[in-house]
Amino acid sequence: MRKILLLFIPFILLIACEDHGIVPLPPDTTTGFGGKITFIGEWPDSIKRTHLVVFKDPLESAEDFNILNLKFLSFEIPFGTGVYYYSSKDSSFIPATGTFEPGVYHYVAVVQQATEIISLNRKDWWVAGVYYNPGDTTKPGTLVIPENTFVRDIDIICDFDNPPPQPPGGN
């Protein structure tokens, strides 16, 4: 009995030596982006919808807020959320296919709406938070998405008490 038990020890050690457990997966080659949105302060009761949006060109005039310039429109972010993690790999209204094109995007923001149904009219929206490049909050940040790369940490802070500058065309 004791000899059998003693033979058991090298068997266990053999199992332990052979295997090193978790192996890193290959890097994510999905073209896209993701990050965290943090909401600070009380949500205004008037808000009916909240979305993450990405525009290809800068919003320099009211006309830039158009469906052709809008390259990403997320599904709705729940009312009252404090911290929200998102990924372009998740389903979204735009692009409906879920595949995101590589390139340079000039305006990434969290926008909110007071109407029950979704609207693409600029006057129905206001910006709650804007993405800034690290270390520069003087102007909206630029999102660069290389091909076959998933860009992480595109984080946005929405402070209801200190809203960001609004792009042209709003109320």
Next chain:
Amino acid sequence: MKKQLYIFKMKKFLLSVLMMIVFLPASTLAQTYSISGTITDTHNNPLPHVNVILTGTGLGAASDINGHYKIENVKPGKYTIVFSAIGYKKLKIEDVTVDKPVTLNVILKEEIIKAEEIIVTASKYEQKKSDLPVSVEIIKGTNLTERNYFNMEDALRYVPGVNMTDDQISIRGSGGYSRGAGARALLAIDGLPFYTGDTGEIVWEMIPVTEIQRVEIIKGAASSMYGSSAIGGVINSITRDITNYPQTRVNGFYGVYDKPYYSQWDWSGERRPFNGLTLSHSNTFGKFGFNISFSRLENSGYRQNDYSKKYIGFLKAVYKFTPKSSLMLLANTFNKRADTFIYWKDSQNALRPPDRNLGEKIETNRYLFGLVFKDVISDKVFMNVKASYYHNNWEDNSIQNNVSTSGLYRGEIQINSSLTNNLFLITGVEGISSNVNSSIFGNPSSYTVAGYAQLDISFNFPLKLSLGFRYDYTRLDTLKGSDALSPKLGLNYKLLKNLILRSSLSTGFRAPTLAEAFTSTSTYGITVKPNPNLRSESNLTFEVGINYDLPRLVNFDVAAFHNEYYDMIEPGIDPTDGFAVFDNVVRARIQGFEFNTVIQIIPDMLDWRLSYTYLWARDLDMNKALKYRPRHLFYSTLDFTISNFTFGVDFRYWSRVDEIDEELVDLGIVPDGDLRVPVYVTDLRASYNLISLGLPLQFYLNAKNIFNYNYVELIGNLKPIRNFSLGFNLVL
């Protein structure tokens, strides 16, 4: 003439006899000596009540409370001296030459298998382990220091039937992972329950491991004695006895983490150090005695943003009013400043957090004050009065600046009565109150009142029967109050001298914590809302076990258990609004069996402990496994002792868990979070005791996770990679 001669001879004879009477004893005394000395254990602790026998003479003595002994009137010669005490290996010293007073200091080694271990946790009074109706495990305090453990939690990973998911304990599958909200086991320190007032979580790192004498683990529901949280079992940490003489201890360790197995995980390019140092002192002045210690632990972390520094203060002071009554003060303080590592960036960066979490920190301040008054009212009645206050405060540096402060007050009166020689009654009442001031949980408060009774009956068969119940009424702030009745029945039957059958049927419950009922926050992309309808969860536990013991050869223990859980509280999603909420959603069943053995391959030199637990933990509503429950647990500990050197191998296997927090993976919150594997961890250790050289010093060398096996207990959290440490324990 003849008569005169006779008288003269007679006088001479009488004079000689008188001379002998007068001088012989003196001459005899002048030719005897004493043998004296001090008896200690391997940790330089004096051992009282050790029998010291001079074989073949009828002479002997017993050591006093300071370990001193003295045998007097020993004639010159060569002797064999035997030292014996319960729980220690008998020591025989032959050919001791006595031709002058002899001083003989000896060290007794602990027996690997103790004949009778005493347990205080199962029924809140001292009982022999072999008399209990439930499964119990014991961890010796020396096991913690010899392995250079940071905290108790590390030791629990090798307890049969127990597994950990990060810092949350599961006894025979009782717990999964609830991110700090509630625990399905109760932790106590010297019998004082020890959980936070807001989340009800266990803070293992607060108890200094160097102050622990032993840890008792009761498996299965123990709410009939301990109330809420003891639904899966009780872990009672018993602290060291206060010494009757000044004793100072210095315990320390220094170690480094090795490089990660995969080069892409090597974020720092260096071997990261960790260290710990504890200073403690114990003494008694008349009626007053104390243990005091101060610990500092620092860990630079094998993961990025995982640095921590902790300070632990501990005081145990006892004042004995009379030999039968005493008051104990227990104070335990804890300060931690640490980085926050919640989960990895991804599997390519398994030792780095997401970039956004870099720089996140938390500061924690906690303290526990407890008073325990013990009074032997009569030969048959004993009273125990406990009161404690547990304060918690933590604050992080997140954007939301989360902060929470809670206080938990507890009072208990317990009376033990020996009704007859065969009837023992334990009764008690308990009151608990807590209040919270938190940015997450709001400002709720709660209270519980409870009463309990247990009758232990000893028959001559020999059968021991234990009957008990407890009633708890709990009210959480504005919610409707709820009550719980927790009965139990236990049997212990000695089939043969070394063959013991035990069985128990017990019930448990866990009232929701304030955190579970009142949390209102958003995290990980999920908004959590309060649930005013949350009720207590409960369970019914049945166990049958058998223990067979062949002293100095083998001990077998087999147990089968069946647990039914009702209204298990789990976080879920409310389909009406998509918000997360804690709710009574799970009806679960946990079945299994457990096999433990200790084999003395070479008695007193090489012994092997093996345990295997099979767990079938199912969510009956969803017909799937409960989260974070491995199906197979296997532990092996090999100990080799020769002279003052010990060598050991600890091995642990947990099968891959079937179910995890899939929603955190599906939402992309924890990238590659579904990566998990079975756990194979092997630790090596060696120690050397210099006490035989007159130095009360021990060295410990540890190599943990020697095969650098990479695994997670909680998704996205790689457990410690291979590390080496050198420790010491100096007793002055």
